[in-house]
Every structure is written in C-alpha cells, then in structure tokens.
Amino acid sequence: MDSYLKLIDNISDETRALADQAGSLPCPTGCFDCCRNTATMSISLAEAKHLSIGLKMLPHQIQKNVKEKAERTINKIEQEGYSEEEIVMAGVESAEKIKGHIEGECPMLLSGVCVVYDYRPIICRVWGYPIQNNLEVACCKKTFLDSERKYKPLPYNRYWNDCKELSTSLNSKQKKDATHRIPICYFVQYLLKGD
Template sequence: MDSYLKLIANISDETRALADQAGSLPCPTGCFDCCRNTATMSISLAEAKHLSIGLKMLPHQIQKNVQEKAERTINKIEQEGYSEEKVVMDGVESAEIIKGHVEGECPMLLSGVCVVYDYRPIICRVWGYPIQNNLEVACCKKTFLDSERKYKPLPYNQYWNDCKELSIPLNSKQKKDATHHIPICYFVQYLLKSD
C-alpha cells in the first residue's frame, strides 16, 4: 500500500504543478460531469484496495446508498446480457448501455458529491487535466479549453501501468484476472454487500 500512496502523492504533485502552470484548477465549481457514465469503468486492484478504506469509513446509511446505486447499475447491464467479465472485455461498449442514465453515474457520487474523494481512483485524480492516453492526449472538453496541447500531458498510461503492477500481489483475494482490474459497480457490490 505504501507504493500506491507514493504514486498518488506523486500524482497530486504533478496535478498541482499543472494547475499552477495553467493558473487555476481545471474543473468548474459544482461540475461532476466526469462522474457520469463511469459506473462500469474498471479500476485496478491497488486502486480498489485504497478505495475500500474510504468506503468502509462511510456511515452505514451512505454505504447502503452507494451499494444500492451499484446494484441498480449491475441490474441494468445484466438485463442487457452483460456480466462482470464481459464489462471488463468490452469496456466502452458496455458503458454505452448506461450512458446518459442515472445507472451510469459512479456509485460513489451522491447528490453531486464524491463521498470517497480522498480515496478516489487514479483517473478521477487526473481527469480534467491533459493526459497521455495511449497515443492521444485526452482532456475534458470543459477544461483547458482548446489549450491542452500547450501543457505537457500527465502520463496516465504510466500511472495505469503502475497500478496494474501494484495489483499483481493483490490478485489472490479477487477472481483470477490477468489484467488485475474490476468494474467499479461490481467492486462496490462485492465490498458492501457482505456488510
């Protein structure tokens, strides 16, 4: 866990430096558009382990609300013939089923607030800033308005690879998964359903 905490500290330093360079934080106040259509997004097991700390600290009623929201997402995607494994394999295609629906929102987004903000996954820490995603520079359309190419993008690919590497020793607690990641809605269901 120490290596993961060092990684997120490094990411915080890099996002802070980029915000300073740009002159402000990228996200408009009250915006949570990036939390929509993310319920089936996969996170690494290292991210999941850290996220579980934040989820377990929530009051029981909030945990219940998060778990119920994840269940609604799972029910919707499974009605369309998807399983956890198929969501992992199909990625963006599975997200299309829930896109624009309340079931698409991250289960940890309640009343427009991330209830696990300090424990959020890596993509949630860097989205809004220009990020290197494979061969492309990606950026939220509401931030760095047409200026994302002026800034050195954050190395999201490297962060994701680091998370997958840190996940290898954690794989024994989850289903055997060569990619070492899990969709958020299923992770929340597994973690909170037993409580």
C-alpha cells in the same frame, strides 16, 4: 500500500504543477460530469484496495445508498446483456449502454458529491487535465478548452502501468487475479455485500 500512496502523492504533485502552470484548477466548481458515466469503469486491485478503506469508513446509511446505486447499475447493465467479465472486455461499448442514465453514474457520487474523494481511483485524480492515453492526448471537453496541446499531458499510461505492477505485488500468489480489473459497480457490491 505505501507504494500506492507514494504514487498518489506523485500524481498530486504533477496535477498541482499543471494547475499552477495553467493558472487554476481545471474543473468548474460543482461540476461532476466526469462521474456521470463511470459506474462500469474498471479499476485495478491496488486502486480497489485503497478505495475499500474509504468505503468502509462511510456511515452505514451512506454505504447502503452506495451499494443500492451500484446494484441498480448492475441490474441495468445485465439487462443489456453484459456480465462482469464482458463489461471489462467491452470497455466503452458497455458504458455506452447506460450512458446518460442514472445507472451510469458512479455509485459513490451522491447528491453531486464524491463520498470517497480522498480514496478515489487514479483516473478520477487526473481527469480534467490533459492526459496521455496510449497514443492520444485526452481531456475533458470543459477544461483546457482548445489549449490542452499547450501543456505537457500527465502520463496516465505510466500511472496505469504502475497500478498494474502494484496490483501484481499485492496478489503475487494468484498472478491471474493480480492484474484483474473490476468494474466499480461490482467492486462496491462485493465489498458491501454483508451490509
């Protein structure tokens, strides 16, 4: 876990430097638009392990609310014909099925607040800033308006590859599962199953 925490520290340093260069943090106060369509977003084993710490620290009632929200998403997406594995394979296509619906919101977003903010996945730490995603630069439409090309994008591809490597070392006995990605809604359901 130390390597993952070091990765998070490096990301924090890089986002802080970019915010300083731009003159401010990218996201408007109170905005959580990026959380609205992430319930089926997949995370790595390393991210899931860190996220589980934050989820387990939540008061029981908050855990219950998060779990119920995740289960509503799962019910909705399965009604649309997707299984957990199909969500991972379909990616954005499956997210489009629930886009704009309450079931599309991240299950850990309650009343406009991320209840696991300090434990959030990598993409949640960098979205809002210009990021290098494969061959393109991606950026929230509300931040760095028409100026994202002025700044060196954050190397999201590198962060994601680091997460995959760390996931492999966390689960070296079962290589097949080590790089397994899990949709957030299913991860929450599995983790909080007994609650």
